[in-house]
Amino acid sequence: MTRKDSLPVTDAHAVKVTGVSRIFSIKKKPPVTALESVDLTVAPGEFVSLIGPSGCGKSTLLRLIADLDQPTAGTIEVFGKTARKARIDQDYGIAFQQAGLLPWRTVRANIELPLELHKVGTAERRSRSTELLELVGLGDFGDSYPDQLSGGMQQRVAIARALAESPNLLLMDEPFGALDEMTRERMQNELIRICAETRAAVVFVTHSIPEAVFLSDRVVVMSPRPGRIRSVLPIRLGGPDDRSEHIREDAAFFDGVSAVRESLHGTPDTGNARGVDTR
Amino acid sequence: MTAGSSWWRRFGFGLLGVVLLACVWELYKFRGPAEGVVIGGVTVLPRTTDLAMPHIWVMFQRLFEPVTSAAGSPPMWLAVLQASAFTLGVAGVGWLVAVVVGILLALLMQRFRTAEQAVLPWIILSQTVPLIAIAPLVRRWGSALEIGEFSWENWMSVALIASYLAFFPISVGALRGLESPDTNHVELMHSYAAGWWKILLRLRLPASVPYLLPALRLAAASAVIGTVVAEVSIGLRGGLGRMVVEFAAAAGGDPGKPWAPIFGAVLVGLLAAGLVSLIGLTLRRFRRAEVPA
Numbered sequence: 001m002t003r004k005d006s007l008p009v010t011d012a013h014a015v016k017v018t019g020v021s022r023i024f025s026i027k028k029k030p031p032v033t034a035l036e037s038v039d040l041t042v043a044p045g046e047f048v049s050l051i052g053p054s055g056c057g058k059s060t061l062l063r064l065i066a067d068l069d070q071p072t073a074g075t076i077e078v079f080g081k082t083a084r085k086a087r088i089d090q091d092y093g094i095a096f097q098q099a100g101l102l103p104w105r106t107v108r109a110n111i112e113l114p115l116e117l118h119k120v121g122t123a124e125r126r127s128r129s130t131e132l133l134e135l136v137g138l139g140d141f142g143d144s145y146p147d148q149l150s151g152g153m154q155q156r157v158a159i160a161r162a163l164a165e166s167p168n169l170l171l172m173d174e175p176f177g178a179l180d181e182m183t184r185e186r187m188q189n190e191l192i193r194i195c196a197e198t199r200a201a202v203v204f205v206t207h208s209i210p211e212a213v214f215l216s217d218r219v220v221v222m223s224p225r226p227g228r229i230r231s232v233l234p235i236r237l238g239g240p241d242d243r244s245e246h247i248r249e250d251a252a253f254f255d256g257v258s259a260v261r262e263s264l265h266g267t268p269d270t271g272n273a274r275g276v277d278t279r
Numbered sequence: 280m281t282a283g284s285s286w287w288r289r290f291g292f293g294l295l296g297v298v299l300l301a302c303v304w305e306l307y308k309f310r311g312p313a314e315g316v317v318i319g320g321v322t323v324l325p326r327t328t329d330l331a332m333p334h335i336w337v338m339f340q341r342l343f344e345p346v347t348s349a350a351g352s353p354p355m356w357l358a359v360l361q362a363s364a365f366t367l368g369v370a371g372v373g374w375l376v377a378v379v380v381g382i383l384l385a386l387l388m389q390r391f392r393t394a395e396q397a398v399l400p401w402i403i404l405s406q407t408v409p410l411i412a413i414a415p416l417v418r419r420w421g422s423a424l425e426i427g428e429f430s431w432e433n434w435m436s437v438a439l440i441a442s443y444l445a446f447f448p449i450s451v452g453a454l455r456g457l458e459s460p461d462t463n464h465v466e467l468m469h470s471y472a473a474g475w476w477k478i479l480l481r482l483r484l485p486a487s488v489p490y491l492l493p494a495l496r497l498a499a500a501s502a503v504i505g506t507v508v509a510e511v512s513i514g515l516r517g518g519l520g521r522m523v524v525e526f527a528a529a530a531g532g533d534p535g536k537p538w539a540p541i542f543g544a545v546l547v548g549l550l551a552a553g554l555v556s557l558i559g560l561t562l563r564r565f566r567r568a569e570v571p572a
Contacts, residue, residue, distance in 0.1 A: 118471070146567075
């Protein structure tokens with residue numbers, strides 16, 4: 001696998017968000033502050049989750065980093081470049097809650113889409129897609145069409161597609177949100193493995209506390225109206241090798257879950273979670 | 280296998296419909312009053328005389344007799360086939376022009392919001408102008424057109440009028456199709472830093488196929504109707520339109536005769552729809568519906 005060697009030595013951040021605000025102004029209505037002076041840095045190879053109730057701006061923040069939307073104030077740097085430059089240079093791969101596969105393309109052609117758009121040769125595309133199909137465990141499904149796959153398999157194809165150009169940064173917006181609980185846990189295990197193999201930094205939006213704790217190096221807890229970062233919690237569950245299934249039963253895991261939950265509610269957990277999905 | 284058998288099923292049901300229609304026709308002719316059903320001085324159902332409603336076998340028999348009693352007159356079926364081929368050809372040219380114009384208009388409207396607001400009302404308005412009104416105009420403008428070796432001919436006027444009728448469903452259908460991709464897909468393409476052209480080729484055009492195919496079929500039917508009507512109002516010889524008018528005059532003494540070009544028109548319509556379906560078969564891949572994750 002060829003890694004992009006465009007990492008600037010001078011800047012050690014994968015993502016650097018400084019004083020970012022985003023205000024949506026809708027005609028004839030008071031403006032909505034989706035994000036207010038948010039600061040956040042993500043180190044190369046680090047897994048950071050954004051968690052919070054609906055309307056806390058976690059998806060907005062991800063879209064700003066992806067340059068699918070522009071901040072009203074503040075700056076965003078991705079590998080020391082502007083977000084726009086990083087998008088044009090394909091420094092990140094992105095996956096949404098909906099797999100968003102093109103139904104008329106085979107699984108393989110879907111994975112090759114970004115490569116095709118950037119004029120990568122046929123042979124190289126082919127070998128890269130074969131590699132990625134193996135990585136996400138869909139080696140036998142290259143010639144299937146998306147409608148022949150289950151939701152979990154479709155989402156794995158979407159992740160493979162996001163990894164196609166070996167990005168150093170992976171942006172994921174509730175990628176497992178539409179999956180059932182069992183598929184979801186399996187996908188989380190696979191994501192840990194994939195991240196260990198690719199060493200990409202990940203910004204992961206979720207509303208599931210256990211998911212955030214299980215996957216992340218750091219969990220960013222956000223609060224709504226206006227969207228702000230309430231706290232950043234480091235999680236220490238060990239490296240990818242130790243983070244297998246049994247860790248979900250571990251005391252450290254439960255401590256992490258409690259810490260995130262307390263931070264979300266602003267008070268020690270009293271058992272009556274409001275507005276928070278405790279999956 | 281299942282696809283094949285379902286095809287036969289549909290074909291069988293289609294045939295059943297035609298047979299039913301023939302039965303209703305003959306039944307009414309057999310049981311209905313000779314002077315038709317008249318309520319309050321208005322004829323609600325037609326007369327059942329052989330002149331007004333010839334037997335179906337009379338219509339078919341007529342196909343195998345010569346067109347006129349003059350010596351050397353070709354058999355009716357041959358004349359109708361020739362006229363059908365002519366009409367189908369002109370309609371085909373009209374359809375092609377309509378496809379090009381319709382898709383270009385849709386692209387323009389998709390690309391520029393303001394164009395959609397400015398052009399779409401005119402496109403809709405254009406269809407309220409009766410064909411009969413524009414036919415003489417098109418003919419007059421056409422005859423004034425002469426560039427070097429090229430001179431405008433009447434069949435071109437007919438094709439143009441056919442395309443005028445046919446471009447409408449295409450431009451509306453193509454516009455809906457081009458605008459059909461989810462924001463999800465469009466944003467994904469933006470994240471790949473793909474420009475308008477690449478998004479068009481990889482996303483919008485393939486996504487528009489399910490919308491475009493019914494529009495193409497509708498346009499084919501419109502092109503055939505437009506051609507027949509324009510043939511009549513422009514007075515173009517050789518096609519079905521003129522034949523319908525000419526043979527209608529003979530209905531008094533030869534009731535089976537006017538039905539021959541009508542059968543021709545049905546044939547042309549079926550062929551046109553069939554050809555468009557063939558296009559649909561080659562584009563099958565683009566008609567897969569995505570199962571949401």
